[in-house]
Amino acid sequence: MDNLARAYLPRIAGLALASVSFLAVTAAEAKEITIWCWDPNFNVAIMKEAGARYTKTHPDVTFNVVDFAKSDVEQKLQTGLASGTADALPDIVLIEDYGAQKYLQSFPGAFAPLSGTVDYSGFAPYKVEVMTIDGQVYGMPFDSGVTGLYYRKDYLEQAGFKPEDMQNLTWDRFIEIGQQVEEKTGKKMMGLDPNDAGLVRIIMQSAGQWYFDKDGKTNVTGNPALKAALDTVGKIMSANIYKPAAGWSDWVGTFTSGDVAAVVTGVWITGTVKAQPDQAGKWGVAPIPKLSIDGATHASNLGGSSWYVLESSAEKAEAIDFLNEIYGKDIDFYQTILLERGAVGSLLAARGGAAYEQADPFFGGEKVWQNFSDWLAKVPSVNYGIFTNEADTAVTAQLPALTQGTPVDDVLKAIDAEVSAQIQ
Amino acid sequence: MTNGIGRAAGALLTYGFLGLMAFLSVFPFLWMALGATNSSIDIIKGRVLPGAALATNVSTFFTQVNAPLVFWNSAKIAILATVLTLAVSSLAGYGFEIFRSRQRERLYRAMLLTLMIPFAALMIPLFIMMGKAGLINTHIAVVLPTIGSAFVVFYFRQCTKAFPSELRDAAKVDGLKEWQIFLFIYVPVMRSTYAAAFIIVFMTAWNNYLWPLIVLQSNETKTITLVISSLASAYYPDYGVVMVGTVLATLPTLAVFFFMQRQFVQGMLGSVK
Numbered sequence: 001m002d003n004l005a006r007a008y009l010p011r012i013a014g015l016a017l018a019s020v021s022f023l024a025v026t027a028a029e030a031k032e033i034t035i036w037c038w039d040p041n042f043n044v045a046i047m048k049e050a051g052a053r054y055t056k057t058h059p060d061v062t063f064n065v066v067d068f069a070k071s072d073v074e075q076k077l078q079t080g081l082a083s084g085t086a087d088a089l090p091d092i093v094l095i096e097d098y099g100a101q102k103y104l105q106s107f108p109g110a111f112a113p114l115s116g117t118v119d120y121s122g123f124a125p126y127k128v129e130v131m132t133i134d135g136q137v138y139g140m141p142f143d144s145g146v147t148g149l150y151y152r153k154d155y156l157e158q159a160g161f162k163p164e165d166m167q168n169l170t171w172d173r174f175i176e177i178g179q180q181v182e183e184k185t186g187k188k189m190m191g192l193d194p195n196d197a198g199l200v201r202i203i204m205q206s207a208g209q210w211y212f213d214k215d216g217k218t219n220v221t222g223n224p225a226l227k228a229a230l231d232t233v234g235k236i237m238s239a240n241i242y243k244p245a246a247g248w249s250d251w252v253g254t255f256t257s258g259d260v261a262a263v264v265t266g267v268w269i270t271g272t273v274k275a276q277p278d279q280a281g282k283w284g285v286a287p288i289p290k291l292s293i294d295g296a297t298h299a300s301n302l303g304g305s306s307w308y309v310l311e312s313s314a315e316k317a318e319a320i321d322f323l324n325e326i327y328g329k330d331i332d333f334y335q336t337i338l339l340e341r342g343a344v345g346s347l348l349a350a351r352g353g354a355a356y357e358q359a360d361p362f363f364g365g366e367k368v369w370q371n372f373s374d375w376l377a378k379v380p381s382v383n384y385g386i387f388t389n390e391a392d393t394a395v396t397a398q399l400p401a402l403t404q405g406t407p408v409d410d411v412l413k414a415i416d417a418e419v420s421a422q423i424q
Numbered sequence: 425m426t427n428g429i430g431r432a433a434g435a436l437l438t439y440g441f442l443g444l445m446a447f448l449s450v451f452p453f454l455w456m457a458l459g460a461t462n463s464s465i466d467i468i469k470g471r472v473l474p475g476a477a478l479a480t481n482v483s484t485f486f487t488q489v490n491a492p493l494v495f496w497n498s499a500k501i502a503i504l505a506t507v508l509t510l511a512v513s514s515l516a517g518y519g520f521e522i523f524r525s526r527q528r529e530r531l532y533r534a535m536l537l538t539l540m541i542p543f544a545a546l547m548i549p550l551f552i553m554m555g556k557a558g559l560i561n562t563h564i565a566v567v568l569p570t571i572g573s574a575f576v577v578f579y580f581r582q583c584t585k586a587f588p589s590e591l592r593d594a595a596k597v598d599g600l601k602e603w604q605i606f607l608f609i610y611v612p613v614m615r616s617t618y619a620a621a622f623i624i625v626f627m628t629a630w631n632n633y634l635w636p637l638i639v640l641q642s643n644e645t646k647t648i649t650l651v652i653s654s655l656a657s658a659y660y661p662d663y664g665v666v667m668v669g670t671v672l673a674t675l676p677t678l679a680v681f682f683f684m685q686r687q688f689v690q691g692m693l694g695s696v697k
Contacts, residue, residue, distance in 0.1 A: 069657035085555035
């Protein structure tokens with residue numbers, strides 16, 4: 001007992017001292033903004049950079065960027081909001097776009113509206129749509145998942161296709177090219193994970209539709225874009241121009257190992273593509289293929305996230321000003337995060353900066369960032385709704401049926417039934 | 425002759441089966457250890473041979489993670505939780521078994537019922553309690569809810585059944601008070617029970633994930649399990665580094681287990697001979 005007291009008394013005293021000094025610091029009006037996000041090499045590093053820039057001009061504001069796993073951030077945010085324990089929440093939190101509406105609608109008043117402060121006309125419209133409720137805009141658009149068609153110039157050349165032939169494709173043409181590539185080179189056209197509905201989402205959004213309509217109602221059976229997307233994935237499967245992948249890492253392996261001729265995904269994959277120095281100069285980037293239905297475009301999005309300020313935050317004013325000053329205006333900041341982290345932000349003006357202007361020798365001197373930036377402005381806006389993850393699970397569950405040749409309308413009905421059952 | 429062949433075949437089958445099971449349980453550990461020596465790309469490709477990236481992985485781990493602080497946090501929580509849980513729960517288990525009454529039996533059953541409530545259901549009320557007490561983001565908040573462990577009370581009560589009442593009677597005749605009997609007779613006799621409980625509680629506390637995750641808020645208070653989780657969930661996790669972290673996080677529980685293995689096995693078999 002004596003030992004215990006001896007061991008702990010100094011610590012308790014230390015704690016008391018620490019809290020006193022903490023109070024003293026607060027009294028001196030130093031503000032610390034606490035931020036939760038999830039990838040030490042990506043958004044954590046980027047937020048530290050943003051914080052450092054802001055502290056330069058506002059020395060009284062410091063930043064505490066805390067990283068948890070993405071699902072952990074969500075879990076903690078949920079618990080903190082549900083328990084109403086305000087001091088358990090950060091000042092700024094990163095939320096994935098697919099889940100944003102869920103938090104905004106489930107916890108009204110929990111997040112600070114930024115419309116009025118931030119000039120949203122400067123951002124990609126679809127990113128702003130994600131965070132809008134009843135005309136109020138919450139959050140600061142962050143990284144974009146604008147999509148592109150990455151293709152191996154060398155394989156396609158062997159099959160008789162030039163880079164010009166890869167522009168403005170339709171999905172049917174893409175599949176034809178895939179068949180010829182396999183015939184001539186023995187390589188599959190793309191990697192595909194049958195348990196990942198990412199490609200379905202990309203194709204669907206490219207035609208301006210989602211699992212939910214603008215009012216948040218389920219939009220599955222009467223959704224031409226979803227039908228066409230499933231149809232396309234079904235054709236890719238029956239044409240057998242894909243290399244099956246089991247999980248994310250395996251899927252990444254399909255193109256890093258040089259086994260496939262193309263990748264259709266979000267711009268954030270660029271860093272991984274470029275991480276293979278032996279493939280330098282062999283890649284090109286084109287807009288993704290387009291559906292042949294009304295409203296179809298060559299632009300879409302996969303993933304992405306945005307920053308939100310908590311209404312309960314004691315440093316709310318500083319947090320909003322910080323986001324607006326750096327993410328809303330600092331073009332140079334966007335050049336830095338593009339160069340250092342491969343992050344494509346959502347501020348359209350960023351494309352005027354030096355980093356975006358650069359031609360990339362890895363892609364044979366193409367100005368890939370300019371292209372992505374063009375496509376970014378064209379991504380159709382959709383309402384991700386509250387239940388995107390649930391709908392996605394339903395689609396994934398039905399993908400095997402698609403492979404076995406079940407008619408698309410039946411698959412749509414099954415998805416609709418499952419979504420309805422899940423969201424009641 | 426046929427009998428011999430039959431026996432040999434039987435043995436082959438037995439050892440084949442046991443070997444397979446041993447392989448299945450050891451393989452993940454083996455892969456973890458080998459993974460720590462490989463680069464992330466090799467791990468994804470499924471390489472299960474020793475690689476050359478150990479030094480890089482280790483140095484990346486130690487630059488990305490404030491390892492001394494994180495391990496100190498984990499150790500502090502685990503040791504504090506273990507010592508307090510053993511003290512409180514063994515007293516309770518002893519009390520429930522030695523001083524029986526109808527009311528206490530009811531209380532005991534009610535306590536056992538709490539084993540059936542999943543932690544996820546307790547999480548938010550517990551979080552509000554800690555919030556009101558101003559303990560969010562402290563290690564005390566991590567330790568407190570684990571101290572009164574229904575399972576450990578149950579375990580101690582079961583083991584106390586084997587504690588001979590003659591010993592208690594003899595001690596009483598010699599004039600020992602109740603607390604002296606507990607401290608000087610019961611605790612030494614139940615040594616191996618304590619050892620077994622120590623391993624169980626220590627491992628649970630060390631590996632605890634959900635509650636620390638909810639209640640700890642800053643980089644300064646995080647435990648190793650939280651750090652590994654955040655390393656592993658990056659968009660492009662460096663699996664080699666994750667494996668280094670996992671290996672290091674496994675070492676303390678391994679050490680505790682091997683150190684106390686003999687007592688553990690005895691404790692499981694029943695402590696009083």
